[in-house]
Amino acid sequence: MFATRFAPSPTGYLHRGHAYAALTAHAAARAAGGRFVLRIEDIDATRCRPDYEAAIYEDLAWLGLTWETPVRRQSEHLADYQAALGRLEADGLLYRCFRTRKELAQAMASAPHGPMEVYRGQPLPADEEARRLAAGEPFAWRLSLDAASRKLGGFAGLTFTDDTAGVVPARPELGGDVVLARKDVGVAYHLAVVVDDALQEITHVIRGEDLFEATHVQRLLQALLGLPTPTYRHHPLITGPDGRRYAKRDGAETLRSLRERGMSATDLRGELGFD
Numbered sequence: 001m002f003a004t005r006f007a008p009s010p011t012g013y014l015h016r017g018h019a020y021a022a023l024t025a026h027a028a029a030r031a032a033g034g035r036f037v038l039r040i041e042d043i044d045a046t047r048c049r050p051d052y053e054a055a056i057y058e059d060l061a062w063l064g065l066t067w068e069t070p071v072r073r074q075s076e077h078l079a080d081y082q083a084a085l086g087r088l089e090a091d092g093l094l095y096r097c098f099r100t101r102k103e104l105a106q107a108m109a110s111a112p113h114g115p116m117e118v119y120r121g122q123p124l125p126a127d128e129e130a131r132r133l134a135a136g137e138p139f140a141w142r143l144s145l146d147a148a149s150r151k152l153g154g155f156a157g158l159t160f161t162d163d164t165a166g167v168v169p170a171r172p173e174l175g176g177d178v179v180l181a182r183k184d185v186g187v188a189y190h191l192a193v194v195v196d197d198a199l200q201e202i203t204h205v206i207r208g209e210d211l212f213e214a215t216h217v218q219r220l221l222q223a224l225l226g227l228p229t230p231t232y233r234h235h236p237l238i239t240g241p242d243g244r245r246y247a248k249r250d251g252a253e254t255l256r257s258l259r260e261r262g263m264s265a266t267d268l269r270g271e272l273g274f275d
Contacts, residue, residue, distance in 0.1 A: 003037060004028055004029050004035070004202060004203070004205065005025065005038070006037075007193075011044065011248065014055065017208070017246035017247070018255070020238050021206075021208055025206040036066070037072075038056075039196060040073045045075070048075075059256065072199075081195055084195050085141065094180065097139055097141075098124070118174065123144075141181040143180050143220075148220060151224065152224070158170040159219075163231065174213060189214075190214065190218055194218050194227055205230045206233045206235065208237050209234040209237060212232075
């Protein structure tokens, strides 16, 4: 059965961009007679807040959306992500990276062929790694693209389907050796997303085009973990009068604010192209 999802992080109040994404996914599910899933991606305990999560439910209900219950909250399912991480570690696909953000920036800036946009590293020698672990130094688990390529026999046959772009060759090398877990956050976005989509039987991932590049590494993780690959649809991002896309960090006007100054859900839906 067709199933899609809207998966916000409760790190701020929703704005028009979120409303457009949620309405797009919800409309697709209704048109297909399928499932619309709401997922709360709250693994970042330092930034996620209960009041923001409560506001997500309030705002989506105000828009007239309905969703399956219970809602999956990532913070309640860390064991699922740890199990996936353990499988990747057991297959020799991860390595511990002890470099700080400053050290990473310096290493990428001083690359022999010019500044690097993505990081590629190597596991430390066993004795040095043991010494750093014994000293309690923090580290991140990174996915080794070299090890992943060896396991799959290269990335040449790795593809995903996008409703707009068609069959797309996956190029996980664009993301480098991505971080899949840190000491302060037990799992990173890419790994949690692919595990959740599989467990929730999501068949169509409908999201903004700003996440198109993320699909490449997520497709790789699906292949390494033996998970199904959804069909993707990356819709254009809506922009404000200044031409910039709506974003929390830029202080985009929130749905709460729109509601408080008298805008109705019907008005907003019409503004965004939904009758």
